[in-house]
Every structure is written in C-alpha cells, then in structure tokens.
Amino acid sequence: MSTSSSANDLLNGDLTITLKKMTAPVIIGMITMMTFNLVDTFFIGLLGTQPLAAVSFTFPVTFAVISLSIGLSIGTSAVIAKxxxxxxxxxARTYATAALYLSAILVACIALAFFAFSKQVFFAMGATQSSYDLLMEYMTVWLWGCVLLILPMICNAIFRANGETKLPSYGMAGAGLLNAILDPILIFGLGPIPALGIQGAALASVISWSCACLLIFYVLGARQKRIYFWPRDLIATLAASRQILAIGLPAAGANMLTPLAMAVMTAIAASYGEPVVAALGVGSRIESIASIVILALSMTLPPVISQNFGARQIQRAHDAYRIAAKFVIVWQLVMALALAxxxxxxxxxxxxxPEVQQVLRWYVVIMxxxxxxxxxxxxxxSSFNALHKPNNALLLSIIRFFVCYIPLAYIGGMLMGVYGLFIxxxxxxxxTAFIAWRWINGTFSRFEQHSNVMGEPQL
Incomplete structure (x- = not known):
C-alpha cells in the first residue's frame, strides 16, 4: 500500500518548509488554547490569593495526568508514523485503535490512584488543611473528567503521524475558546447558573473536552476511517498495544518526571510562603505560553523523524532535528527579551x-x-522517542530534573533565597542542554553509520 500524499511530504519535501507547514497550525491552536487557559488563571485570581495558591498546588498533579497522555501520544505517533x-x-489503523483504548484505561487508573491518595500527595507538597479543602473542589471534578482529555490528545497524535496538523489544531483552539466562555459563567454564576468558584473552572474544562471528543472521533473515525470504533481482532490489538507500550511507557515515564519535579519545586517554594507558591503557579502558565514554539515542534518533529526512520532516510531525520534545535535557540532569546x-x-x-507581584516579576525576567x-x-x-529509543529519553529526563535542575535550583535557593531558586x-x-546536544547528535551519527554499512536503521 502506498503512502499518503502528506506522508510523501514528510519523506521528500524540503525539511524547513515541511516543518513550518506542520508547526504553524499547531502553534496557532496552542496559542489559542493556552491563552484561554491563562484566562482561566486570571478568573481564579479574581477570587483571591488563597484560591490561586490552591489551584497552583493542583498543577503538578493535573500535569502528571497530562504528561502521561503526552507520553502515550508520543509513543502512538512514533509507532504509527514509522x-x-x-x-x-x-x-496503522489497527495500532491507532489500540492506542485509544489503551490510553483511556491507563489514564483512568492513574486518576483513581490520585483520587485515593490525594491528601497524602498534597500535604507532602506543603498544602494546609484549608488549601486542601479548597483545591479538592477543583480536583474532584477534574479527575472524574480527565479521560475526556486523553482521547483527543491520542487522536491528535494519530493525525500528526499522518502529517496532518491543521484539523487537530483547530480542535484544540475550539476547545480552548469554549473553556474561556464557560469559565466566568460557571465560576461567578450567570442568571439561574449558580457561582461554583474554582469548581466551575474544572467543570468548564470537562465540558470543553467532551465537545472536542465528539468532533474529533467523528472526523477520525466516520470521515477519514483512520480508526475502528471497536477493535476487530483482539490478538492483533493486544500485539499492537505491546508495541505501543514499549515506547509509550518509557515516554510517559519521562513526561511524568516533569510534574514530579514541579511538585518538588512547589514544596521548596512553599517554604517561602503562599505568595511564592501563587507566583510559581502563574509563572508556570506564562512559561507554557513562552515555550509554545518548543512544544509545537516537539509534536511535529517526531512524525518527520519517525517516517524517515521507517523509510531508512536517517540523514534526513538528523537534519530535521538540527534545523528545529537551531531555530528554537534564536526564537527563545527573542521571547526572553520580550518577557523581560x-x-x-x-x-x-x-x-x-504586592508580594506575589514582586516574585512573579523576577520569575519572568530570570527563567x-x-x-x-x-x-x-x-x-x-522527542527525537529519541521518534527513533524508538525511549529509554534514552527517560534517562535524559532523569538527568535533567534530578541531577541538574532541582539540585542546582535548591543550592541557588540556599545561597540567594527565592531568586537564587530561579537562577x-x-x-x-x-x-542539561550540553549533555542532550552531544547525546542526540551522537545517536543520529551511529544510526547513519550503521545504516550505511548494514542497510538497516537499527543498532
């Protein structure tokens, strides 16, 4: 069976143009969605410092579920694109169906585990009883609806594996817009709708995810026929699940380290008081917007690498990584100046x-x-996962957070207080960037040498 035209673009088109065409819609969709998420933070901030700090405590936990979803979507994209x-x-259609069912089950299990041990988790992060009571108003709704978040993300990974980024990006933007519209209505109330406070913010997210699910499943399943609504062959589905998990679980593990590191950073920040926790929570959301090009490229680069990996075009895959990496360095320097x-x-x-403002200003200048x-x-x-080297990605994440990032942040905090934490x-x-650059380029080079000698892109 021949590849699709979008697949041929990934295999044969100009790399810079291909990455630009794939990434631009993702950036637009993510800007829209994340901007509306900042609107969410803005409305919660109007409720006061304590609700803002309470929701900031939830961010590592919600991001843990999201990171699991991202990890599984990376594994899905890498396997299907190859x-x-x-x-x-x-x-590819059989694997896509298996990925959806597998991901829904895993996320549901993680959500139930968080719900069961919520008190231990949040108290370990430094939450007080009053903060815990408040944040659970948000988390109870969020955890019950989070499976509805994972399904569109896996569907979007299936689209991207096929070289399609416009439709999933528009879906992300639409869900973000609906969330922003519902936020003030459900948080503060309107007419017969009662004011639900921070619980309303969570409910707005769940409703928007539900609508995204309906739209994306219709397009992916009924119109484009890229998934089955039910697995047709149990043995084939189980075999596909095992292969997806071989990449998806280490990738998910690597992504789960991010919220774990954030939880540690939140616990450190809690020792400086609630205003610092609130500033850290807001700063993390601003960081998501500032790093949007990086996040978009981390979604669109892997299908390019994986398809070329499957087609044994290793040099082309290597070139794609170098083009993307050099671009983000220049772009983020511009963003750093704009934020300062x-x-x-x-x-x-x-x-x-005033205390939150002061800490937040320094966060935005330094970080x-x-x-x-x-x-x-x-x-x-992302490139390690696309090359089916998920254990490398997991080890790099461990080095990043627990050998470099957290220890150096803690030492900085000990020497210079909260601002030293940022430095x-x-x-x-x-x-970590120095280690990553040397490691990934060395891996590509070894693949190229082996492919030239053996004719196979495997070590």
Missing part, C-alpha cells in the same frame, strides 16, 4: 498582591533565559 513510512496504512520588557505589566495583570536551552533538551527527548534552575538547563 509504519506509515514503511507503507502499511491498514496496520513586559514583566512589570504581567505581574500586575495576574495578581493584586526565560534558559527556555531555548530547555528546548534543546525537549527536542532531543539555579537556569544553570540546570544550561548543563
């Missing part, structure tokens, strides 16, 4: 508390210095 590069569209200029204004927008170097690491992780984090990103 199969498409080899020209087998029917097998607007730091005072951003602090005023997201909090009226973006390391975003470009952080991008080198994130793209290296240490930037130094951690510098060290």
């Amino acid at each position: 199969i498409i590069g080899q020209g087998d569209q029917q097998q 200029i607007t730091a005072y204004w951003l602090a005023q927008v997201f909090s009226s508390d 973006p210095i390391g975003y470009g170097l952080q991008g080198i690491v994130i793209l290296a992780n 240490g984090s930037v130094i951690g990103n510098i060290v």
